[in-house]
Amino acid sequence: MQLTRKSRSLIRRVCREAFRNRIDPLLQRMKLKARIAVLQEQGAIAIVHGGIDCDGGRWDNRVAMVAATVAAVERWSNQYKAQAEGPQWQTLEKPSLAKDLAEDSRDLGLEAFEDGHSHVLFA
Numbered sequence: 476m477q478l479t480r481k482s483r484s485l486i487r488r489v490c491r492e493a494f495r496n497r498i499d500p501l502l503q504r505m506k507l508k509a510r511i512a513v514l515q516e517q518g519a520i521a522i523v524h525g526g527i528d529c530d531g532g533r534w535d536n537r538v539a540m541v542a543a544t545v546a547a548v549e550r551w552s553n554q555y556k557a558q559a560e561g562p563q564w565q566t567l568e569k570p571s572l573a574k575d576l577a578e579d580s581r582d583l584g585l586e587a588f589e590d591g592h593s594h595v596l597f598a
Contacts, residue, residue, distance in 0.1 A: 508545050514569050515543035521573030522551060526563030531584035531594060536576040538568075 478486075514520055520543045525535035541547045548567070555563065587594035 521570045524565040527561040529560040538573045
């Protein structure tokens, strides 16, 4: 098969589109390691997390302390995502800043019922 100008152009365009949004896992881990190095204190790092479960219970500013290693942070994140019943979020913080955060919990379904309007969850 001989490649024509048109087929070469098509191949280039398909390859470009296929690799445009590719995430480099090694680069992601290097960025995570650099962020951990900045935020760690005494070999620990705080993961501040929150989310909404399937019933509309919302929580925020919960703090989990883990070892300041990439493997420990990734392991915690993977376990947290595996138990997800709805949207969840997390961020890395210094332990000294995270200890001052006040945990917040709300029942969005009950609040909607008490306010007299319908309750719908959007992910």
